[in-house]
Amino acid sequence: MDKIIINGPCRLEGEVEIAGAKNAIVAILPAAMLVDGVCRIENVPKISDVENICNILSAMGAAVRRVEEKTLEVDCSSVRCSEVPYEFARKFRASYYFLGALLGRFHTATVAMPGGCHLGARPIDQHVKAFEQLGATVEIKHGNVHCRADRLTASGIYLDMVSVGATINAMLAAVKAEGLTVIENVAKEPHIVDVANFLNSMGANIRGAGTDVIKIQGVSRLQGGSYAVIPDQIEAGTYMAAAAATGGRVLIKNIIPKHLECISAKLEEMGVSITEYDDSILVDATAPLKKTNVKTMPYPGFPTDMQPQMCTVMLRAEGISKINESIWDSRFKYTEELTRMNAVISVAGKVATVEGGHQLLGAPVRACDLRAGAAMVIAGLMAQGTTVIEEIDHIRRGYEQIVEKFAALGADIRLVSD
Numbered sequence: 001m002d003k004i005i006i007n008g009p010c011r012l013e014g015e016v017e018i019a020g021a022k023n024a025i026v027a028i029l030p031a032a033m034l035v036d037g038v039c040r041i042e043n044v045p046k047i048s049d050v051e052n053i054c055n056i057l058s059a060m061g062a063a064v065r066r067v068e069e070k071t072l073e074v075d076c077s078s079v080r081c082s083e084v085p086y087e088f089a090r091k092f093r094a095s096y097y098f099l100g101a102l103l104g105r106f107h108t109a110t111v112a113m114p115g116g117c118h119l120g121a122r123p124i125d126q127h128v129k130a131f132e133q134l135g136a137t138v139e140i141k142h143g144n145v146h147c148r149a150d151r152l153t154a155s156g157i158y159l160d161m162v163s164v165g166a167t168i169n170a171m172l173a174a175v176k177a178e179g180l181t182v183i184e185n186v187a188k189e190p191h192i193v194d195v196a197n198f199l200n201s202m203g204a205n206i207r208g209a210g211t212d213v214i215k216i217q218g219v220s221r222l223q224g225g226s227y228a229v230i231p232d233q234i235e236a237g238t239y240m241a242a243a244a245a246t247g248g249r250v251l252i253k254n255i256i257p258k259h260l261e262c263i264s265a266k267l268e269e270m271g272v273s274i275t276e277y278d279d280s281i282l283v284d285a286t287a288p289l290k291k292t293n294v295k296t297m298p299y300p301g302f303p304t305d306m307q308p309q310m311c312t313v314m315l316r317a318e319g320i321s322k323i324n325e326s327i328w329d330s331r332f333k334y335t336e337e338l339t340r341m342n343a344v345i346s347v348a349g350k351v352a353t354v355e356g357g358h359q360l361l362g363a364p365v366r367a368c369d370l371r372a373g374a375a376m377v378i379a380g381l382m383a384q385g386t387t388v389i390e391e392i393d394h395i396r397r398g399y400e401q402i403v404e405k406f407a408a409l410g411a412d413i414r415l416v417s418d
């Protein structure tokens with residue numbers, strides 16, 4: 001098993017370039033199933049979730065070509081299969097986007113129940129509800145989700161809770177349904193807007209993405225085209241947190257500052273200086289940090305996917321900070337790993353109490369999930385001595401060249417393969 005080894009502490013300094021958004025591309029690639037012709041997709045991050053989806057597309061008969069370092073051409077015209085087997089689906093959560101995409105294209109879809117990060121219960125009842133509202137029958141049997149419809153007809157869909165996955169899946173299934181579908185109480189994350197923009201650039205008629213209500217006028221056909229994925233909000237936020245946690249000064253490039261406002265505001269509250277430019281942001285955390293409280297919320301609130309990284313920033317601030325996790329039931333497992341590094345954190349239900357100001361000490365730790373893994377890397381940069389991070393496949397799912405990027409910012413970090 002590969003490991004990341006970090007000798008700390010260090011103060012990050014320099015520039016880092018942010019890749020395309022993981023949570024957009026993991027939906028855009030399945031969405032290509034709905035398109036007749038070649039989709040040229042630019043700014044594709046080099047992460048293992050993308051490799052996994054490309055493997056699924058190829059196994060189903062799509063032509064997938066990497067034409068430039070960050071550009072893929074995907075042509076799903078010759079796909080005839082509407083099933084994603086367990087061996088592929090178990091590797092990542094977003095495999096559920098094949099349900100909406102295949103249902104929209106073939107009116108039938110079978111996808112094994114998805115895998116992905118363990119963050120507590122991850123029901124898909126809202127996805128199912130959206131498909132049923134569009135006229136499909138859905139059955140979950142033997143670990144597979146089967147969807148089938150004679151025809152997909154537009155409908156009003158009201159989501160019971162704000163769900164990123166259900167919003168995108170409802171869009172995918174409705175884009176070619178007959179008539180006007182109205183989806184209410186939708187998620188507003190930047191990657192929702194990006195998926196809608198991708199589909200619109202291929203000929204879909206989706207309005208309102210980024211607001212509470214999305215309206216989709218069904219079209220009979222989507223044709224090929226070219227699209228560039230937005231920068232990754234969470235990767236950018238992770239480097240912002242790393243700069244803040246190490247007292248560093250880092251220019252974060254190829255970003256959309258508006259998407260980072262919820263993170264910038266919190267860091268500024270803690271005493272970090274943030275300067276926004278058109279497509280970059282300078283994080284200067286050389287001043288001491290103040291404690292703070294964070295509650296995770298759907299966008300534009302503070303993202304749950306930044307919660308573990310923000311915890312490491314709190315560890316540098318004097319005093320007691322609190323984190324209230326309102327999205328996932330079980331997203332504090334990583335705090336046990338931080339405690340092994342001399343962090344003082346206690347968890348009661350959905351609230352973590354973080355006592356800052358204690359010097360972290362290097363230790364062997366594991367990446368319990370993707371964002372927990374990012375937090376372990378930041379903690380390793382802050383800690384005195386050597387930190388060895390295991391189970392780093394989680395990190396590879398969503399961070400492109402994390403070792404190289406931190407090394408370029410001055411960290412003593414390396415990847416070791418057994």
Ligand code: EPZ
Binds near residue numbers: 122127163187327328
């Ligand atoms: C997406 O997951 C992201 N994954 C997650 O990021 C992120 O944490 C999450 O949104 C919240 O922002 C991808 O985009 C691939 P949800 P998703 O449906 O879509 C409940 C990362 O680190 N819910 O918005 O699965 C659910 O249990 C990953 O990049 C239902 O009850 O999340 C949760 O409490 C981890 N029924 C809440 O809604 C449903 O049918 C939000 O989940 C669907 C969701």
